Amino acid sequence: MEIVSTTPTEGTKHAASERRPHGGRRPRRRRPVVTRPGRRAGAAPRAHRATAGTARRAHRTTADAARRAHRTTADAARRACRNAAGARCDRGRGAPGVLARIDDDRGTWIGTSGTADLDTREPMPREARFRVASVTKSMVAAIVLQLVQEGRLSLDEPIGKRLPGQIDGDDQITVRELLNHTGGLATYDRAAEFADPEQYGKRTYTPRQLIDEAERLPRPERGRFAYSNTGYILLGLLVEKVTGHELSAELDRRIFSPAGMTRSYLPTTWDGIRGPHATGYHLPTGADPGLPGSLRPITRLNPSFAWAAYGAVSDARDLNRFYRALFGGRLVGRKLLTQMRTGVTTPQAPIFPRYGLGLESVGLTCGETWGATGSIPGYQTFSFADATGERRMTLSVNVQRNDRAVARMLLAAVDALNRYFCGEPYRLPGGAAKSR
Numbered sequence: 473m474e475i476v477s478t479t480p481t482e483g484t485k486h487a488a489s490e491r492r493p494h495g496g497r498r499p500r501r502r503r504p505v506v507t508r509p510g511r512r513a514g515a516a517p518r519a520h521r522a523t524a525g526t527a528r529r530a531h532r533t534t535a536d537a538a539r540r541a542h543r544t545t546a547d548a549a550r551r552a553c554r555n556a557a558g559a560r561c562d563r564g565r566g567a568p569g570v571l572a573r574i575d576d577d578r579g580t581w582i583g584t585s586g587t588a589d590l591d592t593r594e595p596m597p598r599e600a601r602f603r604v605a606s607v608t609k610s611m612v613a614a615i616v617l618q619l620v621q622e623g624r625l626s627l628d629e630p631i632g633k634r635l636p637g638q639i640d641g642d643d644q645i646t647v648r649e650l651l652n653h654t655g656g657l658a659t660y661d662r663a664a665e666f667a668d669p670e671q672y673g674k675r676t677y678t679p680r681q682l683i684d685e686a687e688r689l690p691r692p693e694r695g696r697f698a699y700s701n702t703g704y705i706l707l708g709l710l711v712e713k714v715t716g717h718e719l720s721a722e723l724d725r726r727i728f729s730p731a732g733m734t735r736s737y738l739p740t741t742w743d744g745i746r747g748p749h750a751t752g753y754h755l756p757t758g759a760d761p762g763l764p765g766s767l768r769p770i771t772r773l774n775p776s777f778a779w780a781a782y783g784a785v786s787d788a789r790d791l792n793r794f795y796r797a798l799f800g801g802r803l804v805g806r807k808l809l810t811q812m813r814t815g816v817t818t819p820q821a822p823i824f825p826r827y828g829l830g831l832e833s834v835g836l837t838c839g840e841t842w843g844a845t846g847s848i849p850g851y852q853t854f855s856f857a858d859a860t861g862e863r864r865m866t867l868s869v870n871v872q873r874n875d876r877a878v879a880r881m882l883l884a885a886v887d888a889l890n891r892y893f894c895g896e897p898y899r900l901p902g903g904a905a906k907s908r
Contacts, residue, residue, distance in 0.1 A: 567870060569586030577863075588751060597750065601786065601787045602749060604785065606846035607784070607786070608846070609830045613831070616711065617808045617809075618803070620808060630643050647710070655700065657702045658687075660682045662689060663686070669773065674773070677777050682702065708781075723736075731796075732790075733790035740779070751870065752870050753769055761877060770849045782846055788867075788868060792865075815833060824845070831843065852868070853867070865888075
């Protein structure tokens, strides 16, 4: 380093002292300027200006990239709604409305399209609450993994160790198998009792009644993936048995509060939804989706039939907070989180190729992304995050339907996820684009 001094010589100093400019005050001494060898003193300001200019350009580039990414996301959400809603929502084609929310290091983006109610034509609320359906399983699974972490139960212990007599074969079916749907249990909601949500949504069920409905159905092969809500009813009972508290209280204490999910709760029998929400609709089995009024409102229902399997109420903000806390290691330790994301192959591959311990993967063009989907009369949900939980996206559709149009809705949602996480349209393996 070379120090270039601007201090005057002795002779100059005396001359300056004699002149005494500025009302007799001594002139202020300038501080030495430090430069690199071979540089003039003015090089430092120029370097600063160059650095500042580079920083401004970098900031503009980053801001432009963020705006482009958010525009892409907005376009994807609008495209998802158009593809989900079809040409005429009021004629039963597709979904009345869609809500999408993204949270990442650029901030929050919320997009809505369509309508919250086919009669009033009100817009979708940006902070809408909804029944998250089987995303509930991720939350219940996280509690089970916490209890494993605390040494209070084991993933490979038989469910009959804590809950003897609840199901046949309880001495062999393990906690892990209930979590990843390989326990060989029928799913109770396939019983004739649950054919019409406008009827069973008015009744109150106990967990025991739900299990009994399942036990009357043929069982799938144990060891292979077969989706079963019955398994998560048993897991809810397991949590209550081990902790001595109601499942709703454990969700509040272990999941909702630590993750900052202040809008989330697990109702038992109350049929309403707290806070702003869209009207939920369903398409009755056998109904002609082209007829006016074929989509029927079903917002109010007694959720006791869903409970630990798919009964929670939340919103997009809280679901994004949940997966940030979970994948960020704040709810479950890293080793157990790895097991949660170690999945078995599902029949929904390649779109949803694997199911882990309460988590499912979506097969995007840039790789698998983990989270969960959910479907319950009135609402369908898609909620996923990157490996660290820093980038999250949740979509909510205010309809449940099981006709052929559901495939279009599903692919539209996957396309929106793919455009956000991968930056390109979704394509099924084989290269054929399914969303435009």
